[in-house]
Amino acid sequence: MPNRRETDKQSRAHLRSLMESGDDASLRRAAAELHPADIAEILDSLETVDDKLRLYRLLPADTASDTLRNAQEHTRQELLEHIPDVDVAEVIERLDTDDAADILADLPEQRQRLLLDRSSPETRREVGDLLSYREDSAGGIMKTEVASARATATVGEATEYIRSRSEDFHDVHNIFVTDDKQRLLGLVPLRRLLLDDDSIPLRAIMETDLISVDAEVDQEEVAHIFERYDLLSLPVVDALNRLVGRITVDDIVDVIEEEATEDMLKLAGIGDEPLAPTSPLQQIRSRFPWLGLNLLTATVSAATVALFEETIAKIAVAAGLMTIVASQGGNAGVQTMTLVVRGLALGEVHPSQLWRLLGRELLTALGNGLLLGCGAGIIVYVWRHDWVLSAVIAVAMVINLLIAALVGSLAPLGLKMLKVDPAVSSAVLVTTATDMLGFFVFLSLLSLATR
Numbered sequence: 001m002p003n004r005r006e007t008d009k010q011s012r013a014h015l016r017s018l019m020e021s022g023d024d025a026s027l028r029r030a031a032a033e034l035h036p037a038d039i040a041e042i043l044d045s046l047e048t049v050d051d052k053l054r055l056y057r058l059l060p061a062d063t064a065s066d067t068l069r070n071a072q073e074h075t076r077q078e079l080l081e082h083i084p085d086v087d088v089a090e091v092i093e094r095l096d097t098d099d100a101a102d103i104l105a106d107l108p109e110q111r112q113r114l115l116l117d118r119s120s121p122e123t124r125r126e127v128g129d130l131l132s133y134r135e136d137s138a139g140g141i142m143k144t145e146v147a148s149a150r151a152t153a154t155v156g157e158a159t160e161y162i163r164s165r166s167e168d169f170h171d172v173h174n175i176f177v178t179d180d181k182q183r184l185l186g187l188v189p190l191r192r193l194l195l196d197d198d199s200i201p202l203r204a205i206m207e208t209d210l211i212s213v214d215a216e217v218d219q220e221e222v223a224h225i226f227e228r229y230d231l232l233s234l235p236v237v238d239a240l241n242r243l244v245g246r247i248t249v250d251d252i253v254d255v256i257e258e259e260a261t262e263d264m265l266k267l268a269g270i271g272d273e274p275l276a277p278t279s280p281l282q283q284i285r286s287r288f289p290w291l292g293l294n295l296l297t298a299t300v301s302a303a304t305v306a307l308f309e310e311t312i313a314k315i316a317v318a319a320g321l322m323t324i325v326a327s328q329g330g331n332a333g334v335q336t337m338t339l340v341v342r343g344l345a346l347g348e349v350h351p352s353q354l355w356r357l358l359g360r361e362l363l364t365a366l367g368n369g370l371l372l373g374c375g376a377g378i379i380v381y382v383w384r385h386d387w388v389l390s391a392v393i394a395v396a397m398v399i400n401l402l403i404a405a406l407v408g409s410l411a412p413l414g415l416k417m418l419k420v421d422p423a424v425s426s427a428v429l430v431t432t433a434t435d436m437l438g439f440f441v442f443l444s445l446l447s448l449a450t451r
Helices: 002-023 026-034 034-044 049-056 061-070 074-080 085-094 097-105 108-118 119-132 157-166 190-195 220-229 249-269 280-306 309-312 317-345 353-385 387-417 422-449
Strands: 149-152 174-178 185-191 233-237 245-249
Touching: 002 026, 002 034, 002 049, 002 174, 002 220, 002 233, 034 049, 034 074, 034 085, 049 061, 049 074, 049 422, 061 097, 061 190, 074 233, 085 108, 085 119, 085 245, 097 108, 097 119, 097 174, 097 422, 108 245, 149 157, 174 190, 174 245, 185 190, 185 233, 220 233, 233 317, 309 422, 317 353, 317 422, 353 387, 387 422
Parallel strands: 149 174
Antiparallel strands: 174 185, 233 245
8 A cells, every 4th residue: 555655756746747738627636635735846846937827826825825835935935926915914824924025025125005905904014023023033033923821810711712714724732831921931831721610710720831942042042942942842932932933843944944954054055045046246246255255365375385396396195195294184074063053053052162162172183183093004114114204294294184173163163152153254264274284284393304
């Protein structure tokens, strides 16, 4: 018996074949059987805007809204450019406020205002408020559909309130308890509402030891809070501790993926380049500054090597051996840097732990340096029968791995303390230091040893 995943895969393949056949009636029926996320995946894979619009326009209103929400950003933008405002306004009405705000955020400000003017007063107010927050803040990712009640309300009243707004609270986990000024006091888990007597006031059963987050907190910190406390939802408050929204775990999954992708791109020097297809000019603008900086640092390394022209001319094999020292240092430095950058991003490494972290990495580098240095020294001796050359590469390897550990640890921590994103600049500093100093150490030792 085929599992759900195989069935969905077959359905997606059938939908694609119907797209090619031009049978819109069958296409509409087949799309109705698919999850919006699967339809969004098919939309993303279609090459032309016309094909994307053709499939999208065959979807029922509810499915179309969820499909647009699940589509990749470039697909969403292409569709929004061609969908009439009246249809986009209907999409916004059907979505949760956080998803509606995400869609509007992709549009020019003038069109945002026009679409909000077409929306209901409640949607206009709530989505408009969300758009006022930074996109990567707690306020920017929260939804305003919050199940809340006054502390004086009873269990029965709170239960009836949730029932009356079931469409808004389809993923409710707790009911948040507030005072008459909407300030957050505590929460009551949904199970308590089911188990306790209807006449009991919420203040008698609410949990006051709750975790909340300010609306201006960065989304990455919010993700850390979810991870640390294993939360399903998190209340969001303003500067006066008034309840303004909530963040659910499905939003945080998206944040974690987004932040991880951003860090990976920054480490590669293309942090501002979107994953969606872009023009060569945009890609050049994104990548050229980092490639130019790399050219500059490579020139500095070449200038370092040029200081030892006589040594290289006398011992030609040194030109090849010095690259081994530099590359081993570079690899070791990137290993250390990656661990530190990731630790900083996850909140597992703090600048206050500098000496402990540095001591551990230096000991690791010393151990690896001794092992690799001895191995390289033996290989060189077997190859060249020159114990001086063997000793030089062994010592240079140990020193450069220690340099790699030092720079790989200090560069990200130092940049973090200077309020500079360590994911962007650390790699350049580490590779420059290990290349330049690796060449310098090896050639300096060799020059001294062969005088």
